[in-house]
Every structure is written in structure tokens, then in C-alpha cells.
Amino acid sequence: MSAAEIRPATAADLRFITGIYDQAVRQGTATFEIVPPDLAEMTRRFDALMDGGFPYLVATLDGRVAGYAYAGAYRLRPAYRFTVENSIYLEPSIHRQGIGLQLLQRLIAATEARGYRQMIAVIGDSANAGSIGVHTKCGFQMIGTHPDVGFKFGRWLDIVMMQRALGEGAITVPAQP
Numbered sequence: 001m002s003a004a005e006i007r008p009a010t011a012a013d014l015r016f017i018t019g020i021y022d023q024a025v026r027q028g029t030a031t032f033e034i035v036p037p038d039l040a041e042m043t044r045r046f047d048a049l050m051d052g053g054f055p056y057l058v059a060t061l062d063g064r065v066a067g068y069a070y071a072g073a074y075r076l077r078p079a080y081r082f083t084v085e086n087s088i089y090l091e092p093s094i095h096r097q098g099i100g101l102q103l104l105q106r107l108i109a110a111t112e113a114r115g116y117r118q119m120i121a122v123i124g125d126s127a128n129a130g131s132i133g134v135h136t137k138c139g140f141q142m143i144g145t146h147p148d149v150g151f152k153f154g155r156w157l158d159i160v161m162m163q164r165a166l167g168e169g170a171i172t173v174p175a176q177p
Contacts, residue, residue: 055110
């Protein structure tokens, strides 16, 4: 497993984050976006997560951003306020080196520290064995598969839903803000 520095993302990282996501949109099925968002849109998304107090992390190797992960609202209705959805993206050259696992472990810790109780993974394409494996290693349970809900690269794609309790999960009632 490669050692990476995991740290909070900053606005200065966004051009690298945008490049990583651009490649994921153009070449992968982890995201169902078809047109890669530009730096201005990625900045808007980053600012919204920061304003919401959500964790957003980057992994650097030799001083360069090689991957990132963040948690955001699972749904906007108030009853979902203790549940987050996670996202992780890596440069293709560092897949299967343990960086995604390191990012997810730190992201889980950061969301638990903020009082969240559940984390949902919405994994694009059930053939995405790497992402499913990383989530399984981090204690996520398979919830189900939504078949044929996305159409990209001329084929139908499904999504895999996985879930993990954070902290005390549903064992206790969370403190109200």
C-alpha cells in the first residue's frame, strides 16, 4: 500500500480535483455525469460542501493531488440530516494502491467526528469491484442494486447501494443541534 498524505482540501486543490473528475466523467462509470463540470462549477460545489460543514479531503503523493473524497448531504429533507453520501475519485494511475481505502477511512472518521450516524455509498456500475471492495473493507453492507438506471457509453448501467453506521449509528438518538 502506498503512503499518501491525507489532508483537508483547499481551494488551491480544485484545479487538480477538477482534472481528476474530468477524467472520471469522460472515461469511467463511477459517475453518471456525461459532461465534465468546469473549474467554476467544481468551485461552486466545493464551496457548498464547505459552507455545509462537510469533510472534503485530498490525498497527495510527492506533493501532488492524486485523489480526493468528500461527504455531502444524502438528501435535503431534514429527516436525513444525520446521513451523508460519500464520493471518492482517484487518478487512474494510483488505482489499487490503497489510496482510496486511506481516503475512505479518514472520511469516515471525519464524518463521525461531526456527529453523522449513517454513510451511504452510491457506486456507479456493479462491475466497479475496486470501489465495492474498498467499501466492504471499511464495514459497508450491501443494501441493493438499482439495475439499468443510467445510460452512458452506449450501455445501461446500474448503481450499487452500500451503507455503514457511523459512531453509535441507530443505537441511540443523536443530539439535536
